[in-house]
Amino acid sequence: MPTPGRSPEVQLSPSTRARTGPPPEDRPGPSPESQLSLSPEAQLRPPPEAQLSPPEGAQLSPPPESQLSLPEARLSLPEARTLADAVAQAVRDGVAAGQLVPSRTYSVYQLAELLGVSRSPVREGLLRLAEAGLVEIRRNRGFRVLPPRAHDVEEIIDIRLALEPAAARRAALFGTDEQHALLREVLDRMASAADADFWAADRELHDLLLRAAGRPRSAAIVAQLRTTTALLGPPTTASGRTLAEIHAEHVPVVAAVLARDGDAAFEAMRTHLEATGALLVANL
CATH class of the missing domain: 1.20.120.530 (GntR ligand-binding domain-like)
Known part of the structure; x- marks a missing residue:
């Protein structure tokens, strides 16, 4: 007579056991290597392909041919009433001297670094040049020189x-x-x-x-x-x-x-x- 509260054990014939395999408790569990156990920090870490730092020894692809590295240009910050005025004059001088040419797009970040100022006066100076029609500001790309007309x-x-x-x-x-x-x-x-x-x-x-x-x-x-x-x-x-x-x-x-x-x-x-x-x- 079965014990109260427990399901009676089902007896399988040998042929049935062969077809269904061993019961769950007798089946081998997954190996430790196949189990994924991540700490909270590891779960937030981006996969390797999403990380910004390239692997050691990796070669970065060169910048587009249409973009000139500003350190190649010889620009200097002249004296002016404000930093924005000085930046605008430096760019205009670079255009007049042929250091900045209309066919290329230049980086705002590199210009700020080259002139030794923050990006705020650089942006303000470029906006003034854009109003004058001397540069075209390209969103998320930089700026391009426009020839004066x-x-x-x-x-x-x-x-x-x-x-x-x-x-x-x-x-x-x-x-x-x-x-x-x-x-x-x-x-x-x-x-x-x-x-x-x-x-x-x-x-x-x-x-x-x-x-x-x-x-x-x-x-x-x-x-x-x-x-x-x-x-x-x-x-x-x-x-x-x-x-x-x-x-x-x-x-x-x-x-x-x-x-x-x-x-x-x-x-x-x-x-x-x-x-x-x-x-x-x-x-x-």
């Missing part, structure tokens, strides 16, 4: 022609005596200034004329356009124009403003801007 400079000069001659007329008619005195002072400073000081005085003179005309928004627009022009190509002095000649072009503008001759101020500014634009295009 005469059309870009012509468009900038056209915008300035729409703003500055009319502003010179208004500065002559409506500018205060104090504003006129300051214009004379800056013009005199230009006469004896050299290099960076001269260009700073040049910018200040144009800015003062726009503000004396009551056109602060136009002043901000022109300041940005002049920054873009500087990034697109060399200054007009590269074609042999001297600083004394540039100063001489400003003299009739200021003289007309001080004489409160609006029409003469308009014509003098228009003549100056047209001459500047023609030389800038010729230098590209």
Whole structure:
């Protein structure tokens, strides 16, 4: 009589045992080598093919032919008001010197390392160059140099022609005596200034004329356009124009403003801007 609570044992005939094999408890278990026992850390570890470090002795595939290693370029960080300005100027200098060419894509990381700065000012400087039309930023790839176009400079000069001659007329008619005195002072400073000081005085003179005309928004627009022009190509002095000649072009503008001759101020500014634009295009 079977024991209560236990199932009676089933007796198999020898032929049945041969067909079904030994009972589960008699079957051999898996070998230790076939059992997978991973610690929590091991379970989180990526498989070998997903790891970033190549095996010892492995050869990395070369970069694409369209990408130039920036350490091959000789770029240096010039002095500037901000690091972003310095980066933008370094790239522009590299383009002018033929170190950076339009047919290749360059790495932002390598540029930051080469110039010895963080990636933030590099990105900011490249954004300024992109706004100027000098580079194209390729997402997740880097940046590509774009050759400057005469059309870009012509468009900038056209915008300035729409703003500055009319502003010179208004500065002559409506500018205060104090504003006129300051214009004379800056013009005199230009006469004896050299290099960076001269260009700073040049910018200040144009800015003062726009503000004396009551056109602060136009002043901000022109300041940005002049920054873009500087990034697109060399200054007009590269074609042999001297600083004394540039100063001489400003003299009739200021003289007309001080004489409160609006029409003469308009014509003098228009003549100056047209001459500047023609030389800038010729230098590209």
